[in-house]
Amino acid sequence: MNAFRNTFALKSSGDMARLGVILALAGLILFGALRYENFLSQYNILSFLRYNSMFALIALGMAFVIMTGGIDLSVGGTAAMASVVAALLSPYHWAAGLFGGIAAGLAVGALNGFTVTVMRIQPFIATLATMLAAYGTALLLAGNQSVSVSYDSGFTAIGQDDFLGFPIPAWIALLVYFAGWLVLERLPVGRHVLAIGDGEATAALMGLKVRRTLAAVYTGSGALAGLAGVILASQFGAGQPTEGVGWELFAIASVVVGGTLLTGGSGSVGATLAGALLLAMVFNILNFENGLGWISLSAYWQSVIRGGFLLVVVVLQARLMSRGASEGRV
Template sequence: MFSALLRPKSAGDLARLGVLLALAALILFGALRYDNFISPFNILSCLRYNSMFALIALGMCFVIITGGIDLSVGGVAALASVVSAFASPYGWAAGMAAGMAAGLAFGLLNGFMITGMRIQPFIATLAAMLASYGLALLLADNQSVSVSYDTAFTMIGQEDLLGFPIPAWIALFAFVIGWVFLERLPAGRHVLAVGDGEATALLMGLKVRRIVFFVYAASGLLAGLAGTILAAQFGAGQPTEGVGWELFAIASVVVGGTLLTGGAGSVGATLAGVLLLGMVFNVLNFENGLGWISLSAYWQSVIRGLFLLVVVILQARISARSPREAS
């Protein structure tokens, strides 16, 4: 996934390479400044926690490549965490299936509203976000829903496999599938073509509505899986969790070099963007521990917003410069 990023051929590739360099520089900085920054415990904890964000960022990557947006991923994840918690007494498989089904249902709803009812993605997914949060609060009676510890449900979020967190294995598997789909299958090129211009894609004979419907369904499914991991990792369904997750996902995708206008993107660079943002917050936590600064969790939203703003500005400048360079 990352090999293509090391051979920049365009301004977009150069931007993606910059994400890897920034990630490497941040890791080096943390290793030199903080004790235990590169300890197995910190690395695995960081991977375990950020696996949820990686999953929703993967779905968001495909949505943004088509030129759309999905604001509902945080609310869908919160709802899926509640649903999976209710299903957890029936086993880990039932809990996972229930959470993913809840996410897929909202993904299908988003896809139908956008392709069938011709509602703008921003409005459709905003409505789905409000509906999913409301439904999560109704089902949970405005409180956390404890999962069952009598089954192996918590294994999904808390245990390791071959020394690697199970949530990270799940996210890695999803990203491998996403990379193969986008880079090696004709369907991936069709997704890119839709983002490059729906009119052109229609002239090429592509089923644009079906492709757009598919990416929103996939985004909902991945958000549902992230919600399942959330419930398993923290031992409870969280109806009020997920606020700002859509911003983290968008920031990760855009930081990874995917254009908000669609038509270009990279699964590997999106993963690098997730790791970069996750590492930034990890560094801030260590800095808080040293006592030099004292930032509350609310600053995370501020930092995500600043990251998104800076990268969008850089993207706009690169896009404006590329045509002149080509000519």
């Protein structure tokens, strides 16, 4: 075990959990590739990436929030609202839809940051409130129905087209994840995010700008939810005021599976991506399983299976982490 840890330069218990998610992901891909004929087909891979990019984006924002020891429940509502805003603005210019949607999400995120840092409201409550408000706003703006996007301005390219043979949403997610990795690992603010999650009072005593950092993290999470909303609208050709329900839970699950502690202070961008892909992969595999025609799982059963799978992964991780913790101790 120790030689193994050294080989992979695994220093902390968190690293062990992160290794776990990558192994689980590799295992699932192998399982799918062996069992289903078209699993590794270009069509499946590309549509998998196209569809799941928006969830990955939301998971990244959530990962930063959770690393500070907080939570952002508003991301689903924010994405729904942003999708409506983007759809409404899309006739003017594709960029109006893109940046309008992001700005809408950023505004919600900034409001979260303000309530959490200045008003000192618990993140759970603050973002629960903005979640409700965001859904309400989405429905108000959309007039209680989905809003068709403009097909003339090029807005739909964001979610539907490819660039260099690769879906544009996947490119966006890839770039954003690279930026996220850079911020977390190579910029002071990323280290401060982790230090704040380790203990807010301590971080303040060490002279870190706690409020500013927290506000930035919530704003970032909102902006990423906004971006996900833009992709949603563009991909499905309509702003969807009733979409996004449960997205926050999917994002939280991805982050947790990625080995980020809900108590904050630890986390990895790469493992968050792996976590998001892992959960999406379970869904993908269940679809294939239905396609085989031997069994037919209803959406309800799929939910149950995903939940069970999540539970198994989390339990395995807890065991890996406690082992890592006991061996890492000097």
